[in-house]
Amino acid sequence: MSHAGDDNERQEPRGPSRKEFLKQTATFGALALGAGVLAGCGSSASSPKSSSKNGTLTVATPDDLIDADPAFSSSDTDNFVQQAVFEGLQTYVPNGTSAVENRLAESLSVSASGLEVHFRLKQGVMFHKGYGECTAQDVKFSFERIAGITKPNLNSPYSGNWLTLKTVQVLNKYEGVIVLSKPYAPLLDLTIPYISGMIVSEKAVNALGKTFARDPVGTGPYEFVSWTPGQQTVLKRFAGWHGSPAPDFAQITYKPITDEQTKLIGLQTGALDIAPLGYTSIKHANSLPGVKVHSKSTLNYAWIGMNQLHPNLTDINVRQAIRYAIDVPSIIQAGYADAVERATAVLAPKMPVGYWSDAPVYNQDLDKAKAYLKRATALPKNLTFTTYLSNPAADTIAQIAVANLADIGLNASIVTKPSEQSGTQLQQEQVFYATYGGIAPDPYQATEWFTCSEFNQWNFNYWCNRQADQLQNSALYEIDKAKRGAMYIEWQRLWNDAVNTVWLAWLADPIGYLSSQLKPAFYVWGDPATWAFQTV
Amino acid sequence: MVVYLIRRLLMTMVVIILLASLVASLVHFIPGNPVTIVLGPHANPALVAQAQREMHLNDPILVQIYLFLSNAVRGNLGSDFLNNAPVSQLIMAALPHTVILAVAALLLVILVGVPLSVYGTRRPDSWADRISAAVSISLITLPPYVAGLLLLILFPVTLHILPAIGAGSFSDPVGYLEHLILPAIALAVGWIGYIARLLRASMLEVLNTSYVRTARSWGVKERIIFYKYVLKNAVIPTIAILGVGLGQLIGGAIFVEVIFARPGLGTLVYDAIQQRNYPVVQAGVLVIGVMFVFANLLADLSYRFVDPRVRVELGRLRR
Numbered sequence: 141m142s143h144a145g146d147d148n149e150r151q152e153p154r155g156p157s158r159k160e161f162l163k164q165t166a167t168f169g170a171l172a173l174g175a176g177v178l179a180g181c182g183s184s185a186s187s188p189k190s191s192s193k194n195g196t197l198t199v200a201t202p203d204d205l206i207d208a209d210p211a212f213s214s215s216d217t218d219n220f221v222q223q224a225v226f227e228g229l230q231t232y233v234p235n236g237t238s239a240v241e242n243r244l245a246e247s248l249s250v251s252a253s254g255l256e257v258h259f260r261l262k263q264g265v266m267f268h269k270g271y272g273e274c275t276a277q278d279v280k281f282s283f284e285r286i287a288g289i290t291k292p293n294l295n296s297p298y299s300g301n302w303l304t305l306k307t308v309q310v311l312n313k314y315e316g317v318i319v320l321s322k323p324y325a326p327l328l329d330l331t332i333p334y335i336s337g338m339i340v341s342e343k344a345v346n347a348l349g350k351t352f353a354r355d356p357v358g359t360g361p362y363e364f365v366s367w368t369p370g371q372q373t374v375l376k377r378f379a380g381w382h383g384s385p386a387p388d389f390a391q392i393t394y395k396p397i398t399d400e401q402t403k404l405i406g407l408q409t410g411a412l413d414i415a416p417l418g419y420t421s422i423k424h425a426n427s428l429p430g431v432k433v434h435s436k437s438t439l440n441y442a443w444i445g446m447n448q449l450h451p452n453l454t455d456i457n458v459r460q461a462i463r464y465a466i467d468v469p470s471i472i473q474a475g476y477a478d479a480v481e482r483a484t485a486v487l488a489p490k491m492p493v494g495y496w497s498d499a500p501v502y503n504q505d506l507d508k509a510k511a512y513l514k515r516a517t518a519l520p521k522n523l524t525f526t527t528y529l530s531n532p533a534a535d536t537i538a539q540i541a542v543a544n545l546a547d548i549g550l551n552a553s554i555v556t557k558p559s560e561q562s563g564t565q566l567q568q569e570q571v572f573y574a575t576y577g578g579i580a581p582d583p584y585q586a587t588e589w590f591t592c593s594e595f596n597q598w599n600f601n602y603w604c605n606r607q608a609d610q611l612q613n614s615a616l617y618e619i620d621k622a623k624r625g626a627m628y629i630e631w632q633r634l635w636n637d638a639v640n641t642v643w644l645a646w647l648a649d650p651i652g653y654l655s656s657q658l659k660p661a662f663y664v665w666g667d668p669a670t671w672a673f674q675t676v
Numbered sequence: 677m678v679v680y681l682i683r684r685l686l687m688t689m690v691v692i693i694l695l696a697s698l699v700a701s702l703v704h705f706i707p708g709n710p711v712t713i714v715l716g717p718h719a720n721p722a723l724v725a726q727a728q729r730e731m732h733l734n735d736p737i738l739v740q741i742y743l744f745l746s747n748a749v750r751g752n753l754g755s756d757f758l759n760n761a762p763v764s765q766l767i768m769a770a771l772p773h774t775v776i777l778a779v780a781a782l783l784l785v786i787l788v789g790v791p792l793s794v795y796g797t798r799r800p801d802s803w804a805d806r807i808s809a810a811v812s813i814s815l816i817t818l819p820p821y822v823a824g825l826l827l828l829i830l831f832p833v834t835l836h837i838l839p840a841i842g843a844g845s846f847s848d849p850v851g852y853l854e855h856l857i858l859p860a861i862a863l864a865v866g867w868i869g870y871i872a873r874l875l876r877a878s879m880l881e882v883l884n885t886s887y888v889r890t891a892r893s894w895g896v897k898e899r900i901i902f903y904k905y906v907l908k909n910a911v912i913p914t915i916a917i918l919g920v921g922l923g924q925l926i927g928g929a930i931f932v933e934v935i936f937a938r939p940g941l942g943t944l945v946y947d948a949i950q951q952r953n954y955p956v957v958q959a960g961v962l963v964i965g966v967m968f969v970f971a972n973l974l975a976d977l978s979y980r981f982v983d984p985r986v987r988v989e990l991g992r993l994r995r
Contacts, residue, residue: 200937203947203951204758204759204947205759206758206759207759214758215758350760353759353760354759354761368769368939369756369759369761369765369766369769369770370766370769370770370939370943370944370947371769371843371939395841395842395937396947397841397937398934398946398947398950399934399935399937401825401828401935402840402841402934402935402936402937405828405829405832405833405840405841406840406841406937408833409832409833409836409840411832411839411840411841411842412841
């Protein structure tokens, strides 16, 4: 027999009484209501406070500073810093057009043969940090080191931009002649006004050695202050800048921030003045008070390619069928939130030379696609569609494309790889989605990858056309813009006839900024000219 | 005691060596070629081959592991693939921010979690206890990422107080603390709830022990019984859990650092993984693992100091 209070007494589990149950329910209910109120706290209706009022422009960047030396730049932050710290003989005007203006050059003229470019420098232009005046010797040093003429050879990945440079002759302190072995068409659109044409201080490069990469010295409106790895890069206004008007901001800080929500909240609170955004954030960012998104087409492009050498795709009828099966407008809507311009060829309308305005537009036509498939000698087996993790929206685009192919009876499986590969394993790829970015305003940089010599490298389509290669080569040395443009249009026509591409989009580069505080400045290739942003 | 300490340290070293070997080898099973990422689209085959040789990417995995370990012992954690900066320099720049964040979160866990559990335990089955329980359980289920976003929406966005992103600067301690508040709360919330419930359960168990009943029967004041006997004994298992918690807070800081754009080991490793920056990934994971191991060691040792019964038991085993 058990007794009350006995420790060993077995007790029946006691459930909550009615009173206790009501108490607990009321507690949770009150907390849930409170959470609901909190969740309902929307964004403030007022414009964001900005850090620009303190004289600092804060810019979110997708990556950290890697190498600010114009001979080696590779990250977006490198480019932002270079545009602010360095100058070239000429430079692109940051008004979204391909207009170019003299910056360090007082005058620049090209000989009739195209083999010599005479320049005269502005006098009294000083390098930062006391490295003296910019002279013709610095111009010679800057160009020849990238071209690979100086010893030891820098092995700059951008030496191709100075492909035909023979030497730079120094006539006197401020004058020189760029001497070429052959006329070089990209010289005035790509090489001189862009990164490979930036002038560095020979004294500073020799003094700083490898540290020049993260302590660059130029003549630009901003000078380099510091780099804290993974945290920020800081520039300050250069008091001795030769140009005018002086920049509005005393300091620019670049912060590598990758999280999309963090960037949006940064813009909303004013902690960030400028931030690159994804396509799906454009609508939301534009709805934030005091925030606007600049999202114009760039020169970059996206396409669905077909490896012509793969047994599944050697038959042109199969490739035609794929071309007519893909619904490009749906891909643009789903993959790019309708924020990009449909592409019809490789060169975008903003390219100074070579835009093919009459390029054909291939709309989805399932009947035509099926008819082409019927003509094919054999249907593809184990067709694959490859995407790369480095491409945002790749999954969405792949799923739409594969669904389109299924509509004409082609079953493809999606293969996702971490990044673009190189080497012979590329020959295994069949249908794929790819993008090319960082395209500068010259057709050479947009097209140089699609030649016979680029097999197993960047010519994923494995398209080899000797006539096209010849046109590419000739266009490189044709300084008559009309003739050069015609060459590139013909080149694109040959590519189109090869039926190995479904053009998707000329990509945009959405950049959010505080429109209530800032007057923006953007380059034609889409990058913000952070040094040129002004307060309103 | 000394023998015990030496034995534990030796075991810790073995764990660290195994961890380092695992990190050094696992990284190479991640697909993707870092060379093409580093050199970009302009790399030619000669440049790619040269870079692969310099990075020892063509050497056998065992050789790469050996190179990594022998260099790590000498404090050389390699060079960042992208900017050639010494990885040890990057780690030393990032580490203080992560440690500060983790310690701040731990302090919050103690300062909020303990009183929360005490308050509920002293008023069992009251409204206070029920609210405390509901809050604790809710906090346990809230991931740091979600907590961080909610805090950002509430404070900087809606109320315009406290900074949204960044860490501030050590040269401005007040500003640095301001930047620390929200990330520390986001990181601590889950553990606050967990410690509150754990300590409450532990205290309720101690409250039912015979020595507490004896103390009451002797007329000792309830307040003294609670704080001197109950809490002091109930907190022992919590100390051990907090040691593990510190390690997890360090590892879990990655989400908070990314959301708040704070510098730290988490952001460093996260960015390095995306960039296939192997040396930084290896070193970062190794450092986080080492800190986790030492945090557990510290918890083990503190448990031994705090609980005299453990000392007596170990002494008995030796004899």
